[in-house]
Amino acid sequence: MKRFTTKFAAAALALTLAVPALAEPVKVGMITTLTGGGASLGIDVRDGFMLAIKQAGNKDIEVIVEDDQRKPDVAVQLADKLIQNDKVDVLTGIIWSNLAMAVVPAAVGQGKFYLSPNAAPSALAGKGCNPHYFAVSYQNDNLHEASGAYANDAGFKKTFILAPNYPAGQDSLTGFKRFYKGELAGEVYTKLGQDDYAAEIAQIKASGADSVFFFLPGGMGIAFMKQYAQSEVGLPLIGPAFSFDQNILQAVGDAALGVKNTANWSKDIDNEANKKFVEGYQAEYGRLPSIYASYGYDTANLLMSALAKAPVSDMAGFQAALEAADFSSVRGKFSFASNHHPIQDIYVREVIKEGDILTNKIVATAMTDRDNAYVSECKM
Amino acid sequence: MSAALVFEQLLNGLQFGVMLFVMAAGLTLVFGVMGLINLAHGSLYMLGAFACAAVAAATGSFMLGLAASLAAAAIAGVLVEVLIIRHLYARDHLDQVIATFALILVFTEGTRWAFGSFPLYLTLPDALSGSVALPGGITYPLFRLLIIGVGLGIAGGLFLLVNRTRLGMRIRAGESDREMIAALGVDIGKLYTIVFALGAALAGLAGALVGSVQAVQIGMGEPVLILAFVVIVVGGIGSITGAFIGAVLVGLTDTLGRFLLPQAFGLIMDASSATSVGSALASMLIYVLMALVLVFKPTGLFGKPA
Numbered sequence: 001m002k003r004f005t006t007k008f009a010a011a012a013l014a015l016t017l018a019v020p021a022l023a024e025p026v027k028v029g030m031i032t033t034l035t036g037g038g039a040s041l042g043i044d045v046r047d048g049f050m051l052a053i054k055q056a057g058n059k060d061i062e063v064i065v066e067d068d069q070r071k072p073d074v075a076v077q078l079a080d081k082l083i084q085n086d087k088v089d090v091l092t093g094i095i096w097s098n099l100a101m102a103v104v105p106a107a108v109g110q111g112k113f114y115l116s117p118n119a120a121p122s123a124l125a126g127k128g129c130n131p132h133y134f135a136v137s138y139q140n141d142n143l144h145e146a147s148g149a150y151a152n153d154a155g156f157k158k159t160f161i162l163a164p165n166y167p168a169g170q171d172s173l174t175g176f177k178r179f180y181k182g183e184l185a186g187e188v189y190t191k192l193g194q195d196d197y198a199a200e201i202a203q204i205k206a207s208g209a210d211s212v213f214f215f216l217p218g219g220m221g222i223a224f225m226k227q228y229a230q231s232e233v234g235l236p237l238i239g240p241a242f243s244f245d246q247n248i249l250q251a252v253g254d255a256a257l258g259v260k261n262t263a264n265w266s267k268d269i270d271n272e273a274n275k276k277f278v279e280g281y282q283a284e285y286g287r288l289p290s291i292y293a294s295y296g297y298d299t300a301n302l303l304m305s306a307l308a309k310a311p312v313s314d315m316a317g318f319q320a321a322l323e324a325a326d327f328s329s330v331r332g333k334f335s336f337a338s339n340h341h342p343i344q345d346i347y348v349r350e351v352i353k354e355g356d357i358l359t360n361k362i363v364a365t366a367m368t369d370r371d372n373a374y375v376s377e378c379k380m
Numbered sequence: 381m382s383a384a385l386v387f388e389q390l391l392n393g394l395q396f397g398v399m400l401f402v403m404a405a406g407l408t409l410v411f412g413v414m415g416l417i418n419l420a421h422g423s424l425y426m427l428g429a430f431a432c433a434a435v436a437a438a439t440g441s442f443m444l445g446l447a448a449s450l451a452a453a454a455i456a457g458v459l460v461e462v463l464i465i466r467h468l469y470a471r472d473h474l475d476q477v478i479a480t481f482a483l484i485l486v487f488t489e490g491t492r493w494a495f496g497s498f499p500l501y502l503t504l505p506d507a508l509s510g511s512v513a514l515p516g517g518i519t520y521p522l523f524r525l526l527i528i529g530v531g532l533g534i535a536g537g538l539f540l541l542v543n544r545t546r547l548g549m550r551i552r553a554g555e556s557d558r559e560m561i562a563a564l565g566v567d568i569g570k571l572y573t574i575v576f577a578l579g580a581a582l583a584g585l586a587g588a589l590v591g592s593v594q595a596v597q598i599g600m601g602e603p604v605l606i607l608a609f610v611v612i613v614v615g616g617i618g619s620i621t622g623a624f625i626g627a628v629l630v631g632l633t634d635t636l637g638r639f640l641l642p643q644a645f646g647l648i649m650d651a652s653s654a655t656s657v658g659s660a661l662a663s664m665l666i667y668v669l670m671a672l673v674l675v676f677k678p679t680g681l682f683g684k685p686a
Binding site: 034035036037039040043069165170173184187188189190191193195196198199200202203205206219222223226227230231232247251253 | 497499635
């Protein structure tokens with residue numbers, strides 16, 4: 001009898017060790033932008049995230065989605081509510097770097113894990129890095145660095161550069177300049193959420209530039225592209241994928257055809273995970289996924305891969321499981337640098353037309369296994 | 381920096397300014413005549429833009445869209461005035477602010493329910509798109525020139541309406557002494573409805589015109605509403621002339637500030653920090669302007685002494 005009990009206990013113990021995730025439901029708080037000019041970004045991150053959970057058939061993850069309206073004060077209130085009232089285990093979802101700066105340091109300070117599906121300001125990659133903070137998307141500078149490198153290849157000698165005045169905009173221009181070798185025709189910061197670019201376009205025309213690099217995500221990019229076409233400037237445009245994402249292209253129309261942009265994901269990257277993602281996304285939501293949707297999808301898959309190894313309550317174990325990044329990324333290769341930002345390839349895409357739909361296609365690789373410029377500054 | 385660039389920036393500032401005027405005119409009339417603070421004015425702006433986008437998409441005619449923006453905003457204005465605002469005239473400003481703030485929420489959520497969260501984009505007809513060459517070797521988008529023309533036309537029309545017509549006389553009388561003109565037999569209720577509808581229609585038109593160059597989106601009215609309040613405070617509350625001067629001042633200050641400040645700082649520091657400091661300061665420049673005006677003229681440039 002005694003022997004039987006021991007055996008039974010051992011078996012039970014073995015079972016618990018094998019599937020620790022089943023025992024503990026996990027609460028995820030998602031703060032993202034669902035209204036206003038930045039809405040398409042947040043909606044895509046949310047939809048990508050939820051699709052991954054649905055495809056995995058995971059019933060243990062409860063996601064509480066909140067709308068930050070792109071306002072830092074609202075985001076802070078939501079984070080407090082999610083942490084104190086809803087008692088979430090993991091936070092995610094923030095699109096805008098100024099909101100990330102307002103929320104992330106306080107959240108990880110309270111011992112919560114934060115997985116970023118988009119914003120990854122340099123301030124959180126270097127000295128401000130944290131063991132509980134992971135950027136799944138990129139480090140802010142990355143895609144812009146690739147644009148700078150591409151500008152050299154394209155033979156641009158005098159580029160006019162433009163970004164909104166907020167942490168990601170500053171990272172953008174810093175990133176571009178890190179690899180760009182030509183001269184700058186001008187450097188302008190616009191207001192975040194600005195809709196009228198007449199003054200900036202006039203400066204571009206007067207500057208004698210041979211090309212324009214711009215980082216204007218969401219509604220800002222659409223407004224800029226339309227007004228740029230109206231003004232008949234005619235200089236070639238380059239930018240990160242954010243300025244030419246799937247939603248922007250549909251609104252801008254043929255004016256975007258042929259434009260080159262740099263991205264760490266594209267719907268034509270050839271791997272199983274990406275195929276499953278692109279097809280599943282179209283079937284579920286009836287539209288093509290954007291780059292933001294791919295980040296949301298990867299974030300959820302990373303989270304589930306870590307939960308399968310250790311519960312969130314085992315903080316050191318869960319952190320190690322996240323660091324291992326043991327999931328199939330839609331980007332193909334994916335691993336974390338020591339400051340918890342991805343090491344990945346960055347591509348050059350071109351805007352093309354597939355039937356009636358404008359979309360992007362990879363035409364070259366801009367950077368291979370790119371980490372980020374802040375790894376050595378991060379001590380953790 | 382060439383003269384052509386400066387001239388083009390002046391045009392940009394003027395274009396921004398006249399649109400602010402069309403928006404602020406209704407706000408200042410409503411406040412001047414009825415003593416009402418209407419926070420929902422920005423919602424009427426948004427409503428006009430959405431009406432224009434919806435009708436233009438359904439009929440394929442941009443002009444019908446513009447007409448729809450005027451009509452929709454005016455009708456919404458009448459409904460709002462008759463159903464809600466009318467009961468607030470006797471209340472203090474706090475009650476009006478709370479009630480009209482509630483209206484913002486109703487309009488915002490209602491529009492989201494009807495149109496969804498994604499921004500809409502108006503495509504200009506070919507006849508109105510593209511650029512034209514102006515003397516001095518500059519090219520300027522045709523539609524922005526039209527906006528300037530429409531804005532100046534509305535300013536002239538309003539000036540004539542207020543100063544040369546019987547309705548304008550009543551509006552001015554209403555501004556100076558509400559009780560007295562009621563006692564003289566003017567139907568003050570009807571006058572209020574007309575003024576409110578006029579202001580609403582102008583806001584709707586401004587929304588449609590600005591929405592055509594930018595984007596039609598939920599919540600587009602609130603940033604403009606704040607600027608419109610700055611305009612009427614600078615110009616003097618209740619004064620149409622003040623609203624026009626104030627709007628052009630604010631438009632020029634903002635556009636030229638965004639353009640010149642980074643260059644000015646570039647003389648004393650390196651380019652990157654100059655752009656960053658310059659654009660940060662430029663975004664607060666109009667509030668500095670407002671503060672300065674209030675220091676020297678506490679009732680605004682054309683305001684009547686309290």
